[in-house]
Amino acid sequence: MGIKERKERHKEDLKQRILDAAKVLFLKHGYEATSIRKIASEIEFSPTTIYLYYKDKKDIMYALQKEGFKLLRTRFTALSNVDDPFERLKAMGRTYMQFALENNEFYELMFVMKEPLTYFDDVCGADEEWDDGIDAFNVLVRTIEGCKERGFFKQQQVNVFSMLVWSTMHGLCTLSLHGHMDHVIRHHLVDIVDVEQVTEKTFEGFVHLLEQLK
Structure with missing residues (x-):
C-alpha cells in the first residue's frame, strides 16, 4: 500500500471514529446537548480536526443517517431471493424489527430525530434526491x-x-x-410478561390482519 492509499485509509478511519462517537452521544445526551467539542473529546482529538471532515453537527447527523440506510438496505437486499412476495413482506417486517432493536442508535437517527431531514431540506434538498430513504421505501413498494x-x-x-x-x-x-x-407489561394491560413477547405477538397480529386482506 502506497503513501496516498495509507493517508486515504487514515482519513476514512478517522471519519468513522467521529461518526461512531457522535452516534452514541446523540442517543445518550440528545442532539442539542451534544457539541462538536464533546464528540472531539470522546475520540481524544481537537474540535478543529472534526471540522476538517464535517461542517457541523447536522453534517455528522446526515452522514450517520446515510450509513444507517445503507445497512438497512443491505439487509433488505438479502431477502430478494425469497420468491413468494407475501413471505418476503413478512421477512422484511421481522428484519426491520430486528434492525431497530439491534441498532437503536441508527434507528433513532433515521426515523425519529428530525435533524437529518432538516439538514437535507436546508442544504441538499435543492440539488439532490433523498436516495437513501427512497431506495429503502421502494423495496417495500415493489414487494x-x-x-x-x-x-x-x-x-x-x-x-x-x-x-x-x-x-x-x-x-x-x-x-x-x-x-x-x-x-404496558408492568401495568398488566396485556397478559404477557416479556417485552420481546409482546412485540412479537403484536407483529404476529399485524401479519394475521394482512393475511385477511387477500
Whole structure:
C-alpha cells in the first residue's frame, strides 16, 4: 500500500471514529446537548480536526443517517431471493424489527430525530434526491406490488398501503425502543410478561390482519 492509499485509509478511519462517537452521544445526551467539542473529546482529538471532515453537527447527523440506510438496505437486499412476495413482506417486517432493536442508535437517527431531514431540506434538498430513504421505501413498494399480483391487497393503492405497513412497523418499533411496551407489561394491560413477547405477538397480529386482506 502506497503513501496516498495509507493517508486515504487514515482519513476514512478517522471519519468513522467521529461518526461512531457522535452516534452514541446523540442517543445518550440528545442532539442539542451534544457539541462538536464533546464528540472531539470522546475520540481524544481537537474540535478543529472534526471540522476538517464535517461542517457541523447536522453534517455528522446526515452522514450517520446515510450509513444507517445503507445497512438497512443491505439487509433488505438479502431477502430478494425469497420468491413468494407475501413471505418476503413478512421477512422484511421481522428484519426491520430486528434492525431497530439491534441498532437503536441508527434507528433513532433515521426515523425519529428530525435533524437529518432538516439538514437535507436546508442544504441538499435543492440539488439532490433523498436516495437513501427512497431506495429503502421502494423495496417495500415493489414487494407490496408483488403481493397484489398474487391476489393480496386488491382494493388497496400500492403507495398508500406501503405507507400504512411502514408506519405500523415504525410505531411498533418505536414503542418498544422507548419503553412503552415495558410500561404496558408492568401495568398488566396485556397478559404477557416479556417485552420481546409482546412485540412479537403484536407483529404476529399485524401479519394475521394482512393475511385477511387477500
